[in-house]
Amino acid sequence: MIAAETFAEYARANVPRYTSYPTAPHxxxxxxxxTYRRWLGALEPKQPISLYLHIPFCRQMCWYCGCNMKLAKRREPVADYVANLLLEIDLIADAMPARMKVGGLHFGGGTPTVLAPGQFDAIMAGLRKRFIFAAEMEAAIECDPRTLDEKVVKSIGAHGFTRVSFGVQEFDAAVQAAINRIQPPEMVERAVNQFRGAGVANVNFDLIYGLPYQTVATIKRTIMHCIAMRPNRIALFGYAHVPWFAKNQRKIPENSLPSTKERAAMAAEAARLLVAAGYTAIGIDHFALADDSLTVAAKTEKLRRNFQGYTTDPAETLIGLGATSIGRTPFGYVQNIGETGAWSRAIQSGRLPVARGHETTRDDRLRARVIEQIMCFGKADLEKTGRALGYPPNWYADAVPALRSLVADGVLTCVSGKLSITADGSALTRIVASAFDRYLETENAKHSVAV
Ligand code: SF4
Known part of the structure; x- marks a missing residue:
């Protein structure tokens, strides 16, 4: 049992979500x-890769948003962006040793469904020309139910997409007004049915707890609406209030935000209702139906973590395309330029539009593996993992003081190098992972709170 004050102190700490290690700020x-060209040229031609395409445009701004997005007030900037994305696809493919096989494709944003059907078709044709789509390819797209065009839905279905993700967040009308995102349950249900009718069988909902004016009662009602629509997966994220970074969040009054204790109660109640409705809890914030591939991957310990969260995608290489996209190769990480003007100019001058990157060291790879195990399964065999990479049993000596405190506080157990997070400590998984983070600078890093 973790003492309430101790839990609250951990929960207030700012720690990364560990979708990579090191994390992007580093x-x-x-x-x-x-360097990136060298990495691309050295990829193993027979190993399938994954692609992430970032479409940064939205029709309206949500006040809670922390993404890289632009308001699509006119058609021209979207058309220009698509033209440059097609050029970037060619630049990347030219740098690779072969026409690579793609096992995973993800369109994120922003709102990818702001694209007109013709633009979407052009991007898919550009990808097919330069890459080989695997027969079993998982293709996912994020969608905004408020601005959905039936023709776009049909086009997504015709291109063989297997999964659609909706930003549902919360159904309460007062909360929706406070976050500037009005979408009643009927609107979401209609969109879900449109996609299912178009052959996109798998549905994901993103929900958020910790929003302005949100309570345990509102999130309960939201969960009941969601359960009725039976999405295959639900991601339940804590709202990250970072107004120093996302200026739009300044429209959310600080005094409308729930306390740490209320946030924890909302997360716990939502999880309880979802598990009672037949969903399996996965990692720190996902729930999936028993026959969903994420549940199977969690049970067979094949679950992975990447920039989109939890995934079944085994590819070591994820190529990010579009402004601000992050990619991963066996050699390190790369992030594209975030500002669309500078991103376009780089592409038009024939340069890969990289802004930042990190060549991973041997120590990074070991810590990344341990952190991924903790984030996916709530446990890690520290000595075995170290041994597999040629490290002595005491490789994690720098983490021992933090681990000892976490053991004393009831967050985890650690016996003979086998770390396991307790049931009470599961909400503090990110804190446990951070014990192995050599780059974490809590005084400078602007990460969200742990719970
Ligand atoms: S739709 Fe998504 S990306 Fe666009 S403003 Fe809202 S939260 Fe941000």
Whole structure:
């Protein structure tokens, strides 16, 4: 049992979500394009890769948003962006040793469904020309139910997409007004049915707890609406209030935000209702139906973590395309330029539009593996993992003081190098992972709170 005050203290700590290690704020700004070209050229031609395409446009701004997005007030900037994305696809493919096989494709944003059907078709044709789509390819797209065009839905279905993700967040009308995102349950249900009708069988909902004016009662009602629509997966994220970074969040009054205790109660109640409705809890914030591939991957310990969260994608290489996209190769991480003007100019001059990157060291790879195990399974065999990479049993000596405190506080157990987070400590998984983070600088890092 963790003492309430101790839990609250941990929960207030700012720690990363560990979608990579090191995390993006630690990528180096002096990273050069030539290094990325060398990495791309050295990829194993027979190993499938994954692609992430960032479409940064939205029709309306949500006040809670922390993404890299632009308001799509006119058609021209979207058309220009698509033209440059097609050029970037060619630049990346030219740098690779072969026409690579793609096992995973993800369109994120922003709102990818702001694209007109013709633009979407052009991007898919550009990808098919330069890459080989695997027969079993998982293709996912994020969608905004408020601005959905039936023709776009049909086009997504016709291109063989297997999964659609909706930003549902919360159904309470007062909360929706406070976050500037009005979408009643009927609107979401209609969109879900449209996609299912178009052959996109798998549905994901993103929900948020910790929003302005949100309570345990509102999130309960939201969960009941969601359960009725039976999405295959639900991601339940804590709202990250970072107004120093996301200026739009200044429209959310601080005094409308729930306390740490209320946030924890909302997360716990939502999880309880979802598990009672037949969903399996996965990692720190996902829930999936028993037959979903994420549940199977969690049970067979094949679950992975990447920049989109939890995934079944085994690819070691994820190529990010579009402004601000982050990619991963066996050699390190790369992030594209975030500002669309500078991103476009780099592409038009024939340069890969990289802004930052990080060449991973042997120590990074070991810590990344341990952190991924903790984030996916709530446990890690520290000595075995170290041994597999040629490290002595005491490789994690620097983490021992933090681990001892976490053991004393009831967050985890650690016997003979086998770390396991307790049931009470599961909400503090990110804190446990951070014990192995050599780059974490709590005084400078602007990460969200742990719970
Ligand atoms: S739709 Fe998504 S990306 Fe666009 S403003 Fe809202 S939260 Fe941000």
């Amino acid at each position: 990528f180096k700004p002096d990273f050069c394009e030539a």
